[in-house]
Amino acid sequence: xxxxxxxxxxxxxxxxxxxxxxxxxxxxxxxxxxxxxxxxxxxxxxxxxxxxxxxxxxxxxxxxxxxxxxxxxxxxxxxxxxxxxxxxxxxxxxxxxxxxxxxxxxxxxxxxxxxxxxxxxxxxxxxxxxxxxxxxxxxxxxxxxxxxxxxxxxxxxxxxxxxxxxxxxxxxxxxxxxxxxxxxxxxxxxxxxxxxxxxxxxxxxxxxxxxxxxxxxxxxxxxxxxxxxxxxxxxxxxxxxxxxxxxxxxxxxxxxxxxxxxxxxxxxxxxxxxxxxxxxxxxxxxxxxxxxxxxxxxxxxxxxxxxxxxxxxxxxxxxxxxxxxxxxxxxxxxxxxxxxxxxxxxxxxxx
Numbered sequence: 001x002x003x004x005x006x007x008x009x010x011x012x013x014x015x016x017x018x019x020x021x022x023x024x025x026x027x028x029x030x031x032x033x034x035x036x037x038x039x040x041x042x043x044x045x046x047x048x049x050x051x052x053x054x055x056x057x058x059x060x061x062x063x064x065x066x067x068x069x070x071x072x073x074x075x076x077x078x079x080x081x082x083x084x085x086x087x088x089x090x091x092x093x094x095x096x097x098x099x100x101x102x103x104x105x106x107x108x109x110x111x112x113x114x115x116x117x118x119x120x121x122x123x124x125x126x127x128x129x130x131x132x133x134x135x136x137x138x139x140x141x142x143x144x145x146x147x148x149x150x151x152x153x154x155x156x157x158x159x160x161x162x163x164x165x166x167x168x169x170x171x172x173x174x175x176x177x178x179x180x181x182x183x184x185x186x187x188x189x190x191x192x193x194x195x196x197x198x199x200x201x202x203x204x205x206x207x208x209x210x211x212x213x214x215x216x217x218x219x220x221x222x223x224x225x226x227x228x229x230x231x232x233x234x235x236x237x238x239x240x241x242x243x244x245x246x247x248x249x250x251x252x253x254x255x256x257x258x259x260x261x262x263x264x265x266x267x268x269x270x271x272x273x274x275x276x277x278x279x280x281x282x283x284x285x286x287x288x289x290x291x292x293x294x295x296x297x298x299x300x301x302x303x304x305x306x307x308x309x310x311x312x313x314x315x316x317x318x319x320x321x322x323x324x325x326x327x328x329x330x331x332x333x334x335x336x337x338x339x340x341x342x343x344x345x346x347x348x349x350x351x
Contacts, residue, residue, distance in 0.1 A: 235267035
């Protein structure tokens with residue numbers, strides 16, 4: 001049996017809330033988010049300086065979704081918290097529905113936060129969610145950044161997205177609700193095996209007795225995050241040494257870039273592409289690791305040749321990635337410019 005979360009733990013769980021003026025709580029009505037709402041309401045009794053508002057998103061994917069949002073609003077009111085309901089309007093995609101719903105949910109949460117002047121959004125992601133995410137990233141061949149999975153705090157649309165329960169198991173949250181005599185809603189999609197996360201949840205239950213449990217996978221995520229942060233810090237420092245910024249172009253010292261370790265080269269190339277692209281046209285899209293690796297491999301080969309970085313057809317070596325054009329000049333400098341409109345496709349992809 002898992003123990004309920006007691007009042008003495010709330011100060012640590014919600015330490016970051018004390019740094020916020022107004023936090024929007026994302027509550028679906030399921031066990032995890034209902035427990036978040038209950039625990040934050042208890043914390044708020046001793047910390048009234050931080051304003052709290054609940055937000056419930058109606059994805060309009062099931063007939064009962066509007067009623068579920070109404071129930072969330074009623075329970076929020078019982079805890080003394082105001083509630084905003086947002087609805088995902090428009091046609092829903094037939095493919096990658098969960099991803100589209102997640103993107104719509106975060107967009108609506110950010111919209112609600114902006115409307116009420118909140119500076120942070122809190123979600124109820126748990127240690128179990130973190131473990132499932134790590135397992136998913138392992139299966140997809142992710143590098144250290146992917147294995148870091150979800151971070152306790154991260155930026156989102158000019159706000160902070162905070163996950164105070166990321167180190168807490170779902171079982172403890174359920175025990176907390178049961179001890180308080182509170183019920184919760186069940187989303188049938190959480191049992192639908194056509195969704196990858198549901199299948200991984202079942203797999204994780206089989207792996208836990210072998211030692212690969214949420215705690216161990218959560219530890220892996222924290223260690224991967226530590227390594228990822230260190231690599232990012234090194235890459236940021238080297239990038240500033242190698243880059244020269246011009247009005248319509250970034251110039252990178254190609255030889256200096258080639259001297260960097262492989263992972264640092266990848267990160268420097270990504271920084272150059274994203275900075276050049278987003279300085280002219282902001283985008284929410286990142287870069288796929290596979291495409292960065294292919295670019296870096298081609299660049300390594302070109303830099304390993306004599307000072308004629310041609311493409312074998314008489315022209316300068318060049319590649320395009322993420323809406324930018326990368327060219328090597330005969331001095332070994334890498335120029336990164338915005339790709340001309342006529343060449344730009346619609347192949348933007350997420351990292």
